[in-house]
Amino acid sequence: MSGPTSRLLSLLSLLQTARTWSGSELAERLEVTQRTVRRDIDRLRELGYPIEADLGVHGGYRLVAGTSMPPLLLEDDEAVAVALGLRTIAVLGLPELEDAGVRALTKLGQSLPPRLRHRVRTLAASTTTWRSPTGSAADPEVLTVLAAAAANRERVRMDYETRDGRHGPRHVEPRHLVSAHRRWYLVAFDLDRDDWRTFRVDRILEPRATGARARHDLPAPDVSAHLEQGEQALGTTYRADVTLHLPVATARERLRDHLGDGTLAPDGEHTRWRSTEDTPEWLAMRLLLLDCGFTVHGPPALRERLDAIHERTRR
Incomplete structure (x- = not known):
């Protein structure tokens, strides 16, 4: 061991694996005496790590769940896996986790060495999320830079x-x-x-x-x-009221990842879609991607957006 601090971190890394370590095993791994192991265990407990000790022939030390979350030590592959998971949360915008996910990703990104950041970017570039429920995908790299700057x-x-x-x-x-x-x-x-x-x-x-x-x-x-207060609104949102020239079953299949709290109801041979609340831009895009005929009953902002798209493509 190069020193007490390095030895303490190595001991913590061993204890964070899901097993019980005997004092002799830890002493052998760390190349110290069992007395030194016991002293280091006490130091970790003082730092807030809940470490249990079982006596007897088959006893040993193990890290257990405590009342608070102590700092974690991650191996390289574990850090990469966590970073990729947090990037996915940031892109998907999961309501329960999105803010915490970006904060955690920012902290982890600042701690990762360059070689691991490169691995995360390489793996992320090789994966994708199909049918993401988000309206648009934000780059996790951009999110972490902005979150760090705001903090x-x-x-x-x-x-x-x-x-x-x-x-x-x-x-x-x-x-x-x-x-x-x-x-x-x-x-x-x-x-x-x-x-x-x-x-x-x-x-x-x-x-x-x-x-x-x-x-x-x-x-x-x-x-x-x-x-x-409306000083910087995020954009006015609406619910589309549209007759889709599709049977209800087909409309439900094509909208299944985007229906949200919207509704579908028979309208003769067609389907009446009252959408989830969103911006005219997103609603227009969703309609065009359905690849079917449709009749817009409202709102006027959606009709204006579709007219603008038609005029632009006509030119």
């Missing part, structure tokens, strides 16, 4: 794609990431426009923390109040 109150330079497809540089002070309507948004102060803005994260490219300190505070007690 550190640090300014960011990035490239942003506007709704009409134009790209341009932006200089912002990230404040908070918000998940809404199957998308991630960044609430930030736009230094070039001298005002607060909400950016869709899936349209943010190559964010780079500058190291400069963010200096603007939200004009509200918290992010929720800021958004609720």
Whole structure:
């Protein structure tokens, strides 16, 4: 062993495997005496690790569940697996886990050595999620950069794609990431426009923390109040009322991953679809991907969006 700290970490790594270790086994692995093992076990207990000891011929030491979550030591392959799982949570936007998942991914990403970060990126590039329930996929790398900048109150330079497809540089002070309507948004102060803005994260490219300190505070007690006051709305949402020129069974099959709290009902030979609440852009996209004829009964914003798409494709 190179020193007490290194030995303590090695001991913790052994105990975090799902088995009971005898004192002699630990002493042999660590190349120390059993007395030193007992002393190191006591030090780990003082640090909050719940370690039980069983006496007798078949006794030994094992790490058990405690009342709080102590720090974990992960092997390289375990760290990569956890990082990939957290990336999946971030992309899927699971309501119960999305915020915690991004925070955990940010912390883990800052701790991973470059060789493991490269492994995570390589494996992530080789996998995909089919029929994701999210409206658009946010890049986990982008999410972690923005989350870290918001936590550190640090300014960011990035490239942003506007709704009409134009790209341009932006200089912002990230404040908070918000998940809404199957998308991630960044609430930030736009230094070039001298005002607060909400950016869709899936349209943010190559964010780079500058190291400069963010200096603007939200004009509200918290992010929720800021958004609720309408100062930076995430976009007006609607429920589509559409007759799909499909039988109900076929419509249900094509919409099964996107029906949400929407409803399907027979409408003669066709199907009346009252959708889950979402933006006109997403509703229009969902309709076009159904690959069928349809009649839009409302809202007007959906008709306007479809007309704009038709005009653009006609040109």
